[in-house]
Amino acid sequence: MKLEDKLKEYFQLTQFRGGQKETIASVLNHRDTLAMLPTGTGKSLCYQFAGMLLEGTVIIISPLLSLMQDQVEQMKMKGEKRVVALNSFLTPGEKQRVLKRINQYKYIFISPEMISMTHILEIFQRMKICLFVIDEAHCISQWGYDFRPDYQKLGKIRQKLNNPLTLALTATATEEIRKDIKRSLNLENVEEIIYSVDRPNIAINIEELAHTQEKMEKLLANIQALDGQGIVYFSSKKLAEQTVAFLKERASKRIMAYHGGMSQEDRILVQQQFQAGQLDVICATSAFGMGINKEDIRFIIHFHMPTQLESYLQEIGRAGRDGNQSVSMVLYTPGDEWIAYQLIESELPDELQINKWKALLRKYRTFDDWMKNESYQLQMLFSEIQWRVLESYIEPKNKSMEELWHSLELYCKFREERVKVKKQKIQELIAWLHSETCRRKYIMEYFGEKYKSKRKEKCCDRCGLELSDFFQSKNNRQDMPQVDWKEQLAFILNIKK
Incomplete structure (x- = not known):
């Protein structure tokens, strides 16, 4: 059987992207597989393709509701009707109807929290599972940037399901975290498909600015000049909202906010509008992105620095999925790292909270x-x-x-160690921001890769990147409305005159 022929038959594609064919072949050879493929290279095709050739049900563990819904909708649009997401989007009645005819579904998306429920697990134990997929598998590791405690239970759940053929997928995992994934899932004779974390079509630009007001002015200039759709990442929900209000007054772009404080309906609406090209820019927290499979995002801007290189790569990976040139920008001001430190400290309950309890x-x-x-x-x-x-x-x-x-004593020790590791990750990212070497080379060496490319064009700011290559031509730009934007900016940043 030639896999390329099946690829054309099932997906109307003529060739695989890097790592897809090797991953599919490993699964079809009934090998438990850990695949690290760059964000945007089509990891979902691996289990969709394999599922079509394996007899039984494919269970996909996914961390986000938006990610599940997006995958289900896209598969249905491509003609696959035997797909469902078991999550809180379903009403109790809908959930009961799905469970009654569960054997009719080929692909079942489910959260790690829901599959842990006794009655759900008992239903799955009676099914013939041909493939057990863990998407975003780095969430398993307590040292990973996006640790989810319920992911750590998946090893025991896998055992209760009689250790089905397993595919663990991630885009960013150091060797240490990959070992943690294999240990947690009890994968012994596992095939590892490890591809470069490099996305050569995404240029990288870091700009250090003197203060937050200058950063906001730079953001405004970039938003107005950049071509195509993009995402701006913030650490603060409030500042994301305020920046949207500021940019709407000044920039001739369609801009909306997206963050976890919005209602589920509003988040879905913004996501759908962005997908449909009805919005140009999303000002978002890290809650936005994992559910987005949009190929033509042209730029990612970090208004606040991420907390580590792994999350940075995950977030810029939203851009350039069509293979065309895109750009990532980090706007950094000295002291930004303290926001990242505060986020880490507040992520888990601290000793004071525990003592109060x-x-x-x-x-x-x-x-x-x-x-x-x-x-x-x-x-x-x-x-x-x-x-x-x-x-x-x-x-x-x-x-x-x-x-x-x-x-609780054990937890406090765990928290202390995790905070220590995450602070080290911030220091590593700060070192990258200040490094004089090629940005891409630094990242690849961080993940244990050898950097071989000698290209300079559209690589990074250390290699002579020209940001103007990503700007709209002057003839295509719309005139900006005349408002007292400096006064508005001072208001947003609480600057007293």
């Missing part, structure tokens, strides 16, 4: 007793994400206070 727990015999009487305290002590991580780590249900105390 302990004080409330003391008068009860078990965690369950406390929950019956004072569960309302949780939302005052921890954010939703903080509690989800903490609960997953300590597993408090049915524990005595003595057992819970021991679990």
Whole structure:
């Protein structure tokens, strides 16, 4: 069987992208496979293709609702009707109907949280699973940039499903994290398909600016000049919203915000408008992007620096999926790293929060007793994400206070080590921002690759990149409305006159 013939038959494509054919061939040879393929190279085709040639159901573990919905909708548009996403988008009635006819589906997308539910797992145990796919597999590693505690349970779930043929997919994982993925999933004789993290069609530009006001002025100039659609990443929901208001007044572009504080309906609407080309620029937090499979995004701008090189690569990987030239920009001002440090410190409950909780727990015999009487305290002590991580780590249900105390001690040690590692990641990214060497060479060596290319054109700012190559021609630009934008900027940045 020639895989290229099947590729044309199933997907109307004439050739595979880098790593796709090797990954598919490994799975069809019934080898557990870990594939690290660059963002934008079509990892989803690997399990869709293999599923068509394997007998049984393909289960795909996915971390985000938006990512699942996007994949399901795209597969349906291409003619695959035997696909469904089991998630909170379904009403109770819809969920029951899906579960009743679960064997009719070839591809089932599901979150790690939902597959952990006893009744769901029991249904899957009765099914013939031909392929168990873990998308964004770096979420398994507690040292990864996007650790999800529920991902760490997938090894045990895989065992309960009788260790089906497994495909773990990621775009950014160091050798250490790849080892963590294999260990957590209990993959022993695993085939590794490791491709370069380099995206040669994405130019890299870092610009250091004196202060935030200058950074905002530079963002405005770039937004107005750059050709095509793009994403601007922020660490702050509030600043993303305020910047949208500022840019709408000044730039002749269609701009909207996207972040986790918006309603689910509003997020879906913005995503669909961007996909359809009805918006030019999205000012977003990192919540935006993983559900986007848009080929012609031309630029990514980081208004706030990411917390590590892995997340930077993941986010710029939204651009240039059509293979055409795109650009990534980081606007850096000295002190930006403190925002990243604050994000890391607030990500997990700290010792002060834990001690406050302990004080409330003391008068009860078990965690369950406390929950019956004072569960309302949780939302005052921890954010939703903080509690989800903490609960997953300590597993408090049915524990005595003595057992819970021991679990909390272990958690505090885990948090201390994780914060230490993540601070080191920030320092590594700062070193990259200040390095004099080629940006691309630095990244590739960070991931253990040898940099062989000697090209200079459209590589990075250290190699003579001309940003004007990515600007619209003056003839195509629209005149900007005349407003007192400096006054507005001062208001946004709380600058007193």
